[in-house]
Amino acid sequence: MVIKNKTTSSRSPRLYRDLADWYPLLTPVDDYAEEAALYRSLFEAHCRQQPQTLLDLGCGSGHNASYLQETLVCTLLDLEPAMLELSRRLNPECEHVQGDMRSVRLGRAFDCILVHDAVSYMASRTDLADTVATAFAHTAPGGVTLFQPDFVVETFETGIETGGSDAGGRALRYLEWRWTPESDNNTYVTDMVYLLRDKSGEVEVIHDRHVMGLFSRAVWLELIAAAGFEPLVVPFAHSSCSDTGHEVFLGLRPITNQGA
Ligand SMILES: C[S@@+](CC[C@H](N)C(=O)[O-])C[C@H]1O[C@@H](n2cnc3c(N)ncnc32)[C@H](O)[C@@H]1O
Numbered sequence: 001m002v003i004k005n006k007t008t009s010s011r012s013p014r015l016y017r018d019l020a021d022w023y024p025l026l027t028p029v030d031d032y033a034e035e036a037a038l039y040r041s042l043f044e045a046h047c048r049q050q051p052q053t054l055l056d057l058g059c060g061s062g063h064n065a066s067y068l069q070e071t072l073v074c075t076l077l078d079l080e081p082a083m084l085e086l087s088r089r090l091n092p093e094c095e096h097v098q099g100d101m102r103s104v105r106l107g108r109a110f111d112c113i114l115v116h117d118a119v120s121y122m123a124s125r126t127d128l129a130d131t132v133a134t135a136f137a138h139t140a141p142g143g144v145t146l147f148q149p150d151f152v153v154e155t156f157e158t159g160i161e162t163g164g165s166d167a168g169g170r171a172l173r174y175l176e177w178r179w180t181p182e183s184d185n186n187t188y189v190t191d192m193v194y195l196l197r198d199k200s201g202e203v204e205v206i207h208d209r210h211v212m213g214l215f216s217r218a219v220w221l222e223l224i225a226a227a228g229f230e231p232l233v234v235p236f237a238h239s240s241c242s243d244t245g246h247e248v249f250l251g252l253r254p255i256t257n258q259g260a
Contacts, residue, residue, distance in 0.1 A: 012080055014208045015192070016060070020082035022196055025165050025172035029063045029090065036067035039146060042234065043072075043112040046250055048142030051111040055138050057101040057131070058118020062087030062094070065114075069094055072112060077104060102130040109140035120150045123187045123213040129223050135251060136227040145229065145251040148236075153216040155246045156180070156188060169199040180214070188214050217247075224251045 059076035164173035224231035229251030
């Protein structure tokens with residue numbers, strides 16, 4: 001057994017770079033059907049026009065998009081080329097764009113914007129405000145942006161989770177350990193340990209640190225309103241979200257607002 005223990009890095013977690021090929025074993029696409037249906041119904045309920053287009057900021061491997069594209073023309077954006085490559089394989093008919101959700105400007109607007117769990121990587125108030133501004137700049141008048149942080153301050157709990165799956169002769173199991181550093185009350189740390197078993201039966205153990213943002217409901221609502229949206233918080237639960245994703249934040253872009 002090979003043991004590797006990577007130290008903290010300011011780069012994206014390895015899960016989204018050299019280990020991206022293992023990502024679908026950590027969180028299989030089938031687990032997303034129910035939550036994607038809930039996102040679709042929220043878009044349909046809150047968009048002032050019949051929603052036709054969607055931009056997914058931080059699409060990852062495009063698991064949510066693989067369901068949403070059944071009724072929406074999807075543009076999928078991510079920072080990491082390896083994740084975009086996974087999504088291209090799953091969603092070959094969708095447009096894919098490499099970019100940073102804090103700063104990208106595509107010069108066009110969409111009926112729906114999804115900023116799913118990738119928004120949890122906004123680990124400072126400035127990064128979160130910049131991402132909300134990006135969402136506003138791409139939301140059509142009458143359109144809606146949906147933000148789904150894993151936690152807000154009021155719902156955060158330290159703890160551990162385990163999981164994983166087998167596919168194509170390979171297997172992954174993980175331990176996820178969430179904790180808060182004393183030095184920074186706007187972040188929490190998710191230390192992940194992956195056990196990766198390849199087709200030969202060899203197991204590699206890898207530590208990968210994810211630094212995540214943690215903001216109160218009040219901060220979320222304040223930043224969404226400051227960008228120009230009408231903010232809304234909606235309770236949210238589905239069978240595959242155990243500890244995370246208790247609520248979604250919506251930003252409704254007024255039809256009259258011509259800003260950004
Ligand atoms: C957990 S994955 C998203 C999975 C996705 N929700 C799905 O449905 O498959 C998180 C993604 O956020 C992306 N990400 C993190 N920071 C980003 C940024 N600043 N801009 C764009 N993407 C970012 C990562 O590269 C990673 O692919």
